[in-house]
Amino acid sequence: MAQRFRALLDLCKRRGFLYQSAEIYGGLRGAYDYGPLGVELKKNILKSWWQRHVYWRDDVVGLDTSILTPHPVLKASGHVDEFTDLLVDCMLTKERFRPDKAPALHYLSDMRQIPINAPDKATAKLWKDTIEKHVAPGIMATLKGKQILLHVKNFVQPDENGNGGRIDFDSLDQQQPISIDYHGYVEPNSNSPFLTDSRPFNLMFKTFLDPIDPIDRIIQTTTETAGSKTNVREAVDDVLRPSTVYLRPETAQGVFVNFEQVTRTMNKRPPFGIAQVGKSFRNEIRLEHGIFRTPEFEQLELEYFCPPWESSHWFKYWRELRFKWWLDHACHKEHFRQRDHTSNEMAHYATGCTDVEYLYPWGWGEIEGVANRGNYDLTQHIKNSNASFEVVQDNVEPTPGIDTDECLLPTESPARYVPHVIESSCGLNRAMLAYLCDAFHQVGEDGKPPRSVLKLHPRLAPVKCAVMPLTGKPEFMPIAESVARSLRRQGWYTMVESQKLKIGKRYYRHDEIGTPWCVTVDYQSLEDNTVTIRERDTGDQQRLHWKEVQHYISERLLEDDDS
Numbered sequence: 068m069a070q071r072f073r074a075l076l077d078l079c080k081r082r083g084f085l086y087q088s089a090e091i092y093g094g095l096r097g098a099y100d101y102g103p104l105g106v107e108l109k110k111n112i113l114k115s116w117w118q119r120h121v122y123w124r125d126d127v128v129g130l131d132t133s134i135l136t137p138h139p140v141l142k143a144s145g146h147v148d149e150f151t152d153l154l155v156d157c158m159l160t161k162e163r164f165r166p167d168k169a170p171a172l173h174y175l176s177d178m179r180q181i182p183i184n185a186p187d188k189a190t191a192k193l194w195k196d197t198i199e200k201h202v203a204p205g206i207m208a209t210l211k212g213k214q215i216l217l218h219v220k221n222f223v224q225p226d227e228n229g230n231g232g233r234i235d236f237d238s239l240d241q242q243q244p245i246s247i248d249y250h251g252y253v254e255p256n257s258n259s260p261f262l263t264d265s266r267p268f269n270l271m272f273k274t275f276l277d278p279i280d281p282i283d284r285i286i287q288t289t290t291e292t293a294g295s296k297t298n299v300r301e302a303v304d305d306v307l308r309p310s311t312v313y314l315r316p317e318t319a320q321g322v323f324v325n326f327e328q329v330t331r332t333m334n335k336r337p338p339f340g341i342a343q344v345g346k347s348f349r350n351e352i353r354l355e356h357g358i359f360r361t362p363e364f365e366q367l368e369l370e371y372f373c374p375p376w377e378s379s380h381w382f383k384y385w386r387e388l389r390f391k392w393w394l395d396h397a398c399h400k401e402h403f404r405q406r407d408h409t410s411n412e413m414a415h416y417a418t419g420c421t422d423v424e425y426l427y428p429w430g431w432g433e434i435e436g437v438a439n440r441g442n443y444d445l446t447q448h449i450k451n452s453n454a455s456f457e458v459v460q461d462n463v464e465p466t467p468g469i470d471t472d473e474c475l476l477p478t479e480s481p482a483r484y485v486p487h488v489i490e491s492s493c494g495l496n497r498a499m500l501a502y503l504c505d506a507f508h509q510v511g512e513d514g515k516p517p518r519s520v521l522k523l524h525p526r527l528a529p530v531k532c533a534v535m536p537l538t539g540k541p542e543f544m545p546i547a548e549s550v551a552r553s554l555r556r557q558g559w560y561t562m563v564e565s566q567k568l569k570i571g572k573r574y575y576r577h578d579e580i581g582t583p584w585c586v587t588v589d590y591q592s593l594e595d596n597t598v599t600i601r602e603r604d605t606g607d608q609q610r611l612h613w614k615e616v617q618h619y620i621s622e623r624l625l626e627d628d629d630s
């Protein structure tokens with residue numbers, strides 16, 4: 068599995084899907100650049116999403132709001148106080164990690180030992196020294212190759228909330244054991260139980276919109292006003308607050324604060340939705356699996372506003388519609404699933420949430436959350452800004468098409484309410500990674516090493532068609548150029564491959580990047596204007612007039628696109 072994933076990452080780098088950002092300067096951890104094919108794949112995912120959820124409906128409009136978000140917006144939304152992960156440091160390895168994702172202690176109960184795993188013998192020796200001198204002086208520890216074995220006298224498991232756990236180690240003087248608390252997790256790489264207490268860590272990137280360097284102002288103010296250490300923190304925050312802005316952690320808040328503007332300018336009333344696509348930023352503690360978890364990522368978000376009595380209907384509706392979209396572009400539908408959140412997983416704003424997950428090579432991972440946000444966000448902004456987000460509905464009836472049994476209608480008309488929001492929030496980078504994993508096939512041919520084929524859905528494929536004049540002779544070029552021009556005018560990325568490579572090799576190079584169709588111009592083309600068109604997944608070929616190529620592709624791109 069890991070080998071296949073490495074082969075896919077290698078393909079992505081070699082063929083221009085994905086590059087390490089600023090690689091010539093050693094790269095930036097967690098930052099990636101999308102190459103010419105990566106950018107097309109991403110755009111095609113976005114295009115299919117936007118097409119289905121905005122252009123094909125009359126109840127959803129688009130929006131593009133600012134990434135820089137002022138403090139009051141994110142204070143009101145709860146992000147300043149509650150958008151946190153817990154963070155723990157390992158006193159031994161200095162690794163910083165999220166305790167909720169960390170493994171439980173590996174305890175060799177029959178030998179009463181805890182193994183600590185170092186990367187090499189020299190580090191093991193160094194860590195043993197650190198444990199004995201600084202982390203747990205007097206502890207009994209033995210060195211065994213790359214492992215340090217800690218001798219345990221008594222081990223108590225914590226309760227389900229992580230409380231009451233304890234490890235008592237044998238001490239060198241055999242008198243008093245050396246005791247530490249155990250909360251149910253250890254540092255993931257080494258199994259070290261020597262950890263700091265957990266503390267909340269806000270995930271938002273903060274910056275300052277201020278022509279004067281705020282640090283200068285801080286130095287001046289804090290030296291004048293701050294007496295104790297707490298006052299320094301408060302004084303610093305006071306100075307910074309007027310110019311503090313955040314890189315948005317989700318695109319959704321930009322939609323909520325514009326709710327009234329959109330309803331007024333577009334003459335919309337619930338139920339209706341606002342779609343937004345763009346970058347979001349989170350100072351993630353643990354960056355993982357390439358583009359799966361990065362500090363900078365793109366979201367496709369849809370906020371659907373509805374009367375409170377219809378929210379259950381729309382929650383169900385959007386969960387189904389979104390899952391169908393994922394499956395419509397998948398090769399292996401069984402590698403996609405929906406999973407309901409348990410109550411302790413739910414974000415601070417949600418009353419219900421269903422994730423869409425993909426079975427990545429390392430296990431199931433979230434690609435989208437469909438959440439019932441209730442009227443939490445709009446109510447928060449009403450409280451904090453005096454915005455008027457209330458809707459007055461004269462005739463209290465269910466929206467046409469919705470069953471009365473599904474709604475708990477209010478008894479009085481007109482009804483006044485703050486709309487409830489059903490949100491679909493999908494990570495574009497994760498979608499790209501999921502579809503790449505899903506499409507990646509290695510096909511074997513007799514006696515030859517396997518070759519890679521990306522069986523991407525044609526709508527997602529970066530290059531729609533490669534046009535190949537047979538020998539690269541100039542007489543084939545006019546027809547090749549005509550075919551390419553007719554396809555390019557449809558907005559399809561089309562390549563002309565006129566290099567002197569065998570046609571089979573040229574096909575394989577395009578199979579590797581997922582090009583669904585290759586068109587070959589040959590000697591017969593010069594006589595009757597026909598060309599061959601080859602299907603990526605079957606290798607089947609058909610002859611047709613070159614002018615029919617565009618229609619042929621167009622028909623297949625529309626197949627099964629029927630939502």
Ligand code: GAP
Nearest residue numbers: 317319359360361364434435436492493494497
């Ligand atoms: N507005 C709701 C919201 O932002 P979320 O579950 O925190 O909800 C939605 O994020 C989606 O954004 C996730 O399902 C995931 O696909 C993507 N996402 C979140 N954090 C990410 C990160 N650090 N890197 C890449 N994608 C991320």
